Amino acid sequence: MASYILPIALVALFMFSTALQTTSIKDLDFYHLVLMWPGSYCKQTSAGCCIPKTGGEPELDFFVKGLLPYSNDGKALTQCGMSPFYLDEISDLNNDLNSYWPNIKCPSSESRHLWKNTWKTYGVCSGLSEHDYFKKALDLRSKIDLLSIFKKHGIISTDYADYSLAEIKQVINREFGATTAISCSKNQWDETQVYEIYLCVDREARNIIPCPVLPNFTCASRVVFGSFTYDMLKNVSSLADNPIRMRIR
Template sequence: MAPIKTIPTAFIVFLGLCSQALAAKDFDYYSLVVMWPPSYCYQTKAGCCLPTTGKPAKDFFITGLQTYDSTTGAAVTKCKKSNFYISELSDLTDELNAYWSTIKCPSSNAHRYWKNSWKTYGVCSGLSQHDYFKTALELRSKLNLLSIFTSNGIVPSGENFYKVEHIKKVIEENLGVTVGIQCSKNLWDEWQLYQLHICFNKDASKIISCPQLKSYTCGDEVTFGLFNYDMLSPAPETIRMYTGEGSAVIGHKFILGKDVESSFLKL
């Protein structure tokens, strides 16, 4: 029988390092995902609730700063294991509560969403936990999307519909790039603007057209709902009323137009 040869320890270590290098993930652009909060509220009868951290900003919320590979179009996730420490975000907490909040019922805070984003995408960014969230907040602020929309006649309202092509044109003219527009259906089977996917280069220094745009289904026109703090309640009562003036929102009661004298139907 031939003698059994022992594999040198150094060679085993070398193979291990090569294996890790081959398995290592990398990304080459970010996708900042922002959500229009009323669209979340209008999607289900569950409505939305005031966060335990207080009133969020009446603006687009961050829902993620995601890491992507432009060659494959796939998200680059969970590159390594890293704990999440809420204490590292102490100087960012107020801004995170305002712009990276949760309005899901029952009322809660967004800590678990921050943790999930860090452990899924942040660990692939090459940034510290603090800098990852600081970068997301800075990118959202620089975009100033709500101001761009309102200055171009896309105003939050319970009654107006806006052409998706017009929204795309406004974004392209003001940001100079193409972004992903994601829509959803509200309780009345109307298309509404839900989320925007806006891309940045690897060091987050420059906005870019998204290299790989997912195909999202939208109607030709969408609503851009009014954000009212009264709609954030522990147990919103979703009511459809008929008036003569078109749509509006009173508290957490949704009003859609026909005859103000008519009775209303509880969904």
């Protein structure tokens, strides 16, 4: 009798996991595509940011933070199942993942741990294969090309100016016809800086759409969009790196 207990338990667990995942996928209405500005990440603490153990230096651009599944009532869909993470499934995406979805936390670590956590928390709720989940997020980041849009409108990453938060949101709205949410953090000089930008994406993870629901963040009316350079990755940021800072309004 005892020999049947483990197989039965495994079958029950599998059925429960499958039912949970199916229910969550049915509830999926849209995604939040979250893009992170790494320059702000590097300046949040004296720990700074580091080059990952594998993959080399990332691009000096917005990183993907996540493609987060949501329902129209504002419910985040997380940990919907127990689908394992296989690094081999996304091997053809390695260059883009290392460039635009790296882990730059200090001390240096391997980005694959970040990808695994993202998949097991959010990806399993998407109804997509592991490969398609990461590819669609990377494709969206490339299609949006937020850094180029900012530059076109005179929003340049620099440590010597600040910008109107309302104007940044207006730029995004004009380009995509959609609202956005911007989360902020404080840098080492106690300045409010652009940290993450939330855009809404349709259920097929193909196009930017007007947001059914957006998170509500508190930011100052004027924000820093600080520089991001390779020197910041090679040498941990500190106050001594840039002791004189002047604002141009």
